[in-house]
Amino acid sequence: MASSMLKTHSFILFLILFFITVIAGRRSDSEVFGKYISISSCNSGKNATAIRVAAEAPLTNCSSPLIFGDVYLVDDPLTIEPDVNSKMVGKAQGSYVVVSQGELSLLMVLNFAFTEGKYNGSTLSVLGRNEVLSAVREMPIVGGSGVFRFARGYAQAKTHSITQIHAIVEYNVFVFHYC
Numbered sequence: 001m002a003s004s005m006l007k008t009h010s011f012i013l014f015l016i017l018f019f020i021t022v023i024a025g026r027r028s029d030s031e032v033f034g035k036y037i038s039i040s041s042c043n044s045g046k047n048a049t050a051i052r053v054a055a056e057a058p059l060t061n062c063s064s065p066l067i068f069g070d071v072y073l074v075d076d077p078l079t080i081e082p083d084v085n086s087k088m089v090g091k092a093q094g095s096y097v098v099v100s101q102g103e104l105s106l107l108m109v110l111n112f113a114f115t116e117g118k119y120n121g122s123t124l125s126v127l128g129r130n131e132v133l134s135a136v137r138e139m140p141i142v143g144g145s146g147v148f149r150f151a152r153g154y155a156q157a158k159t160h161s162i163t164q165i166h167a168i169v170e171y172n173v174f175v176f177h178y179c
Helices: none
Strands: 006-018 022-026 032-036 050-054 071-079 088-098 105-114 123-131 137-145 152-162 166-178
Touching: 071 105, 123 152, 137 166
Parallel strands: none
Antiparallel strands: 006 071, 006 166, 022 032, 050 071, 071 088, 088 105, 105 123, 123 137, 137 152, 152 166
16 A cells, blocks of 8 residues: 655746736835736737736726736746746746736736656646735645645745836745645
């Protein structure tokens, strides 16, 4: 009879989002600000990896500048270093929805699908709230496949850098799983 072993893994991933819709930065050490850039510039270009697939429903008649109700699909590279040219070890694939009318909060449904190394063919699933303009955002790991079967844990997201055409988000991931 094979026995199950509980294993713990922690690692850092960098998610590179091309043509992101929010520019964020700091005015001072304690103040974070954000603004929207043109959606048309965010959803075009041959390397777009995040696209809007549903816009605010006309019935909401919402005048929020945060584009409440918009739905985006993502297919972003996961890299080992915070550089667009760094080695890709997988993809971050899923969707996010703008779920707040008063702040920039997203419902994230994201799979980290690994394509290299000892995690090749395995996935981790993230499902949770992402307060985009917070310095560090924590989201739960709700499952996984392959090496990460029965995974539970959390991911901490931190914006590493951001420009008008892409953002690099660092994910520190801590998971327990059985193998």
